[in-house]
Amino acid sequence: MLPPSSLRAAQRAKEERYNKEKDRKREKERERRDDRKGSGRDVDNSNRHRDRDYKASGVRHHHHHDRSGKDEKKSHEHRHRRHEGDSHRGGKAERDRSGERERKKEQHRHHKKSRTPSSGSERSGRSPQKKTRQEDTKLFERVLDPNFKKKEDEVVEVVDWDVSPVEIRENVVRVEDVEHAEMFTPTDDEHPGSLKDDDVVEVPDVISLNDESDEGKYLKSPEADELEELTEAEQRLHRKSVEDGETRRQKMLIAQLPVFYPGLMGCRNIDEYECVNRVDEGTFGVVYRGKDKRTDEIVALKRLKMEKEKEGFPITALREINMLLKAGNHRNIVHVKEILVGSNMDKIYLAMEFVEHDMRSLLDTMSRRNKRFSTGEQKTLMQQLLSGIEHMHKLWILHRDLKTSNLLLSHTGVLKIADFGLAREYGDPLKKFTSVVVTLWYRSPELLLGTRLYSTPVDMWSVGCIMAEFILLKPLFQGAGELGQIKKIFMEMGTPTESIWPGVTELDGWKALTFEKYPYNQLRKKFLAGRLLNDTGFKLLNGLLTLDPKNRFTATQALDHEWFSEEPLPVPPEEFPTFPAKSEQNKAPPPAAAKKKQLENRMAHVDPETAKLLKQFEVRPEQVKPGGFSLKFDPTRF
Numbered sequence: 001m002l003p004p005s006s007l008r009a010a011q012r013a014k015e016e017r018y019n020k021e022k023d024r025k026r027e028k029e030r031e032r033r034d035d036r037k038g039s040g041r042d043v044d045n046s047n048r049h050r051d052r053d054y055k056a057s058g059v060r061h062h063h064h065h066d067r068s069g070k071d072e073k074k075s076h077e078h079r080h081r082r083h084e085g086d087s088h089r090g091g092k093a094e095r096d097r098s099g100e101r102e103r104k105k106e107q108h109r110h111h112k113k114s115r116t117p118s119s120g121s122e123r124s125g126r127s128p129q130k131k132t133r134q135e136d137t138k139l140f141e142r143v144l145d146p147n148f149k150k151k152e153d154e155v156v157e158v159v160d161w162d163v164s165p166v167e168i169r170e171n172v173v174r175v176e177d178v179e180h181a182e183m184f185t186p187t188d189d190e191h192p193g194s195l196k197d198d199d200v201v202e203v204p205d206v207i208s209l210n211d212e213s214d215e216g217k218y219l220k221s222p223e224a225d226e227l228e229e230l231t232e233a234e235q236r237l238h239r240k241s242v243e244d245g246e247t248r249r250q251k252m253l254i255a256q257l258p259v260f261y262p263g264l265m266g267c268r269n270i271d272e273y274e275c276v277n278r279v280d281e282g283t284f285g286v287v288y289r290g291k292d293k294r295t296d297e298i299v300a301l302k303r304l305k306m307e308k309e310k311e312g313f314p315i316t317a318l319r320e321i322n323m324l325l326k327a328g329n330h331r332n333i334v335h336v337k338e339i340l341v342g343s344n345m346d347k348i349y350l351a352m353e354f355v356e357h358d359m360r361s362l363l364d365t366m367s368r369r370n371k372r373f374s375t376g377e378q379k380t381l382m383q384q385l386l387s388g389i390e391h392m393h394k395l396w397i398l399h400r401d402l403k404t405s406n407l408l409l410s411h412t413g414v415l416k417i418a419d420f421g422l423a424r425e426y427g428d429p430l431k432k433f434t435s436v437v438v439t440l441w442y443r444s445p446e447l448l449l450g451t452r453l454y455s456t457p458v459d460m461w462s463v464g465c466i467m468a469e470f471i472l473l474k475p476l477f478q479g480a481g482e483l484g485q486i487k488k489i490f491m492e493m494g495t496p497t498e499s500i501w502p503g504v505t506e507l508d509g510w511k512a513l514t515f516e517k518y519p520y521n522q523l524r525k526k527f528l529a530g531r532l533l534n535d536t537g538f539k540l541l542n543g544l545l546t547l548d549p550k551n552r553f554t555a556t557q558a559l560d561h562e563w564f565s566e567e568p569l570p571v572p573p574e575e576f577p578t579f580p581a582k583s584e585q586n587k588a589p590p591p592a593a594a595k596k597k598q599l600e601n602r603m604a605h606v607d608p609e610t611a612k613l614l615k616q617f618e619v620r621p622e623q624v625k626p627g628g629f630s631l632k633f634d635p636t637r638f
């Protein structure tokens, strides 16, 4: 081991070599700049800044070669990117730590009122924070200033040279922007809670470049030599005022941003919501009632099931989001407010407008209390349902899971179609889809007979079933299993023939089975021989429950039906009675034993044939619902 004196000598020699190398590089740099074409006062000026920065940060100039302006810009960008990359690779953590140490030292020195000259490492220690500030500022500039692109280039230049906050402020922050920002000032009504007393900031006076007050003195951008002439304390004050001004300005900009800027901020985190209670759990997700912590707005939060998330984002979730976003801009379709990610980024939530009732629960309650919707109310419900469906079909969207538990009713009598978990876009010509869609009791005969080329009539059949349910308060065709279901339909509506439904004999299901010949249409009996539904209403119901899909009513035809224009007329939604909403009460998940029992009950509905089908389609028992089953797609199969 070398004696300490030799170690010190070696260290000194190393430092000298380092200093010489530094001088040599600085000299080379100066020569290069002198050689530079068109070098004038401005260039000298900027060189002076750069020299100073070099002194301060001791980094990066040695990468700089003589280039044309274009190449040089590329080189700037390249270095800028590389620098960012470094910070991601662990350099940042190190710099943060050194920055923290330096800040502590600085606080200590400040306390003792010492006049020690500022060190380069102090600046480089603050650099990551400074960059974050610049990036934030860029973000806000992008929001507030349509000419941002031009300024962005300036910012990149500045970042690259790691200059003092004074210059950064000059390039990034402009007083005019404050005026620009005012255009976004929300009123208290628009964003209750977004502007809190603590956040009220007064900015323009403080950051005015023309401010001649003592504080303003430190906000101006002194020349490099002027800055060097300032005492350490003055320099510190100068930096602090600039930073404070910047912080206040940032706060003001944040306060003036609209609550949510989806395009800029991406998905918010579920932590932004408080869970009020659990509403329900379906096949495709759990639904909670949540409160936006910023605005206190109540929403429905549906956590999408992410069973196959290891293989990427599940296609079922993607479809649901996609279809809802496409169709959701209609009064009778539930509106998706935003998409949220879970705390660990492993869950996806849909934040939707909260609608107080689901129709299935409501009909159950009414049935228990011996209540019914009046004919006028039935018409209003049907009009709203048809109007939402007409909108969807015009957008080439098939819902494929219409049923009363997927229809919501607001306190103000507005019906909303929900649950787009099975929705698909269809086209012309039709593509083949799976026939195993739509919860069994609402599934159309063509699907039950195995057609794979289907379209909007599958939804219209479900609408027919729903219309009957609005009147009867219970599902119309409650078959057990697919075979049981189709038999039930034929029993009520009559067994079709080629003349009633051309092409029926070509369907796989028809070929495979033999059906008893039931006489035509026994449906009327179910409606107490017309006491619950008059002839006109019956014509509409028959139009919707037409066996041949080609002859089934479309949503537009149904909306034009005379049932809606004859007395009693549809009642305005706001005149609907109000009901206590089940969804506002906490619905705990069923305990394990109860759940098992529930599953057993469900399986009891399933005949051997259906059980075989379930196996074939890889359906788990818990996906079997009362009233048949609804299937979760296996995206690899369809």
Ligand SMILES: Nc1ncnc2c1ncn2[C@@H]1O[C@H](COP(=O)(O)OP(=O)(O)OP(=O)(O)O)[C@@H](O)[C@H]1O
Pocket: 279, 280, 281, 282, 283, 284, 285, 286, 287, 300, 302, 334, 352, 353, 354, 355, 356, 357, 358, 405, 406, 408, 418, 419, 420, 421, 583, 630
């Ligand atoms: N926007 C909403 N507001 C209030 N409650 C809602 C909302 N959306 C859904 N719900 C409640 O959650 C239940 C399940 O929601 P949804 O149908 O979307 O889930 P799902 O998993 O697709 O169910 P399933 O496939 O079994 O029909 C609904 O029946 C309703 O009670």
